[in-house]
Amino acid sequence: MAKPTFFDYPNFRETKIPKIRLAHWKPVTTYTKYRWVVQALVVISFVLVPALRWLKLDFTNDQYWIMGREVSMMLALQAVVILWLGTYFVNFFENYFVGRLLCGWICPWGLINRLGLIINHILRRHKRRALILATANLIFAITATLVVMNWVIDLGALLNPQHAYFGLVWGAFALLVLIGFVILHKMGFKFCEGMCPFGLYLTVVTQKNSLRITFDSSRACVDCGLCTQVCPMELSPREMDFKDSMNGGFGQCILCGDCIDVCQIRMDLEGLPAPLRWNTEQEIIPLLPLENPSR
Ligand code: SF4
Ligand code: SF4
Structure with a gap:
């Protein structure tokens, strides 16, 4: 079972203020409206970048692309390292000013967790809430795994039993879906609180004047x-x-x-x-x- 949301707390039930019931997911301030837009754009870019081959490493077919042009593996790996280092430095300075904003605004995992909370809220009186929530979390875990794997393999290998890496990609897919499902369903935001290595790093380096x-x-x-x-x-x-x-x-x-x-x-x-x-x-x-x- 996911952790109880604020909809489950006695105080919340007693408020009987319909507007407050929506506050967890319906944006009220300009800030939270922007947050939803940014999170949606981040998820779209996670899907589009490898799909349009702006940056894609296909280890299953030994093919690599940068900005739509096929390149060598070394060049593609260099691009990944540069992107990673660039992201790290941007985040290092961003963190000084705005703390763990990245966790609340950018991280797609946080968005999936939030969708779980919303489903939990919508189904709060449904007899099969637990089952539907587990199904939703499984769908989220499968979708997230496919999006991540699309950066480094040809997803077509999952459907081609003749492919040399058929067994391997199915093994990796099943393992990632299992890990994702357990984290989503059993931990929710607790993972962000105490286990995500990046979140822990941001917690340590966040400055008071952010x-x-x-x-x-x-x-x-x-x-x-x-x-x-x-x-x-x-x-x-x-x-x-x-x-x-x-x-x-x-x-x-x-x-x-x-x-x-x-x-x-x-x-x-x-x-x-x-x-x-x-x-x-x-x-x-x-x-x-x-x-x-x-x-
Ligand atoms: S929501 Fe606002 S008014 Fe209610 S306890 Fe928190 S700070 Fe006080
Ligand atoms: S994570 Fe921070 S901004 Fe979000 S509800 Fe908690 S205290 Fe408020």
Whole structure:
């Protein structure tokens, strides 16, 4: 069973505020609207780059492409190394300013986890929720495996028993689907919290002066607890500034913005500005639109 979502918490059931029920997946702020768009574009590019052979290594047929032109294996491998190093350096500097934004915005695995939460929400009263969720996670694991394998093999080898690598590619496919399914279904965002090596690296290197969630104690908080319940990383957004960055603090926050959304909906009901906000008022990074002081 996947971990309970905030829809399963008693406090949440008691809210009886339909708008809040949607907050986990329906974007409220400009920030979360952009997040969905960026995540969709990342997934599309993951599919298109090898499909259009902008960069594809087909080890099963010993063919390699860069920008649609067939090249040698060495050249293609060099392109992969350059791309990897370039991504690393861009991420190194990006991380300084915006922490684990990559986990919340770019990582396709986080998007799949989020889709699982949405299905869990839509089916929250369905008798067969567990079975349907397991089926959905299996479909997600198969799809993700095919997308990843398409970067390094000819997927046609899976359908051609005469192919020299037929057994090998099926073995790799089955293993990856199994690992993906177990991680998705048994761990969900817990994998992002404590096991993803890249996420752990980002947690360690995230700086205090990066973009982060802050709790503005000068504003009223109705203590509804929804911000904690909605957090996929099981953090307490109100307390992050007071905790160790790697242990419940800002270093673990993936900047998904769900807590900001739910807080804003909740405080709109009171006609008061939301106490959870971005730290942009310190003008650390002019990335987000300025908050409307009247909110
Ligand atoms: S603290 Fe807020 S922004 Fe950070 S992971 Fe949790 S819900 Fe997302
Ligand atoms: S910070 Fe916002 S969401 Fe969290 S308990 Fe207070 S009012 Fe509720």
